[in-house]
Amino acid sequence: GQQLNQSPQSMFIQEGEDVSMNCTSSSIFNTWLWYKQEPGEGPVLLIALYKAGELTSNGRLTAQFGITRKDSFLNISASIPSDVGIYFCAGQPDSGGSNYKLTFGKGTLLTVNP
């Protein structure tokens, strides 16, 4: 089946630092999604990417859809304590039709030291 390799597994940074994490896949995806999960909650969508090469921002977050369609990265600039959580990438083989089966990375645990 499809595999997503997400790295790093965890990061411990100082407030104000920039953060970068990425996902690579053995298969091509047509959609890449980035979610954040906080303790006791479900994942919340941060950014959705639909086109190879696409670069999208959401506040201090920026994500890119790799040209090969097999990878994506997420950057967080000027981190703050509330950025703490687990960040997941997810890939989808089509654009939202009936074969909707997200594959998730194992997550990146981000800790921000004030």
Added chain:
Amino acid sequence: KAGVTQTPRYLIKTRGQQVTLSCSPISGHRSVSWYQQTPGQGLQFLFEYFSETQRNKGNFPGRFSGRQFSNSRSEMNVSTLELGDSALYLCASRDGGTVIKNIQYFGAGTRLSVL
């Protein structure tokens, strides 16, 4: 609009028992998907229901089953519980049609502990 609602939030069962979890999707969403989240395996897709029919299925044993009602609410059932079934079970809803950029939204999950 209310978000995805899952009940109960926490559940403790013993091996061999069965359990039913409930999910109410966002109003107007016709698709409900279920995921199992564990520290070791991460988020794994269980199945998706759309218009009361199972449309997609992950690689889980037949002890895991689900259904969807005419109001799009969904239930997931696990029979003959095993210790390894302890996990956070997440439900996600989306419009579900062939709409491009069809994003799914997650509930807060049901934390199941099997003793």
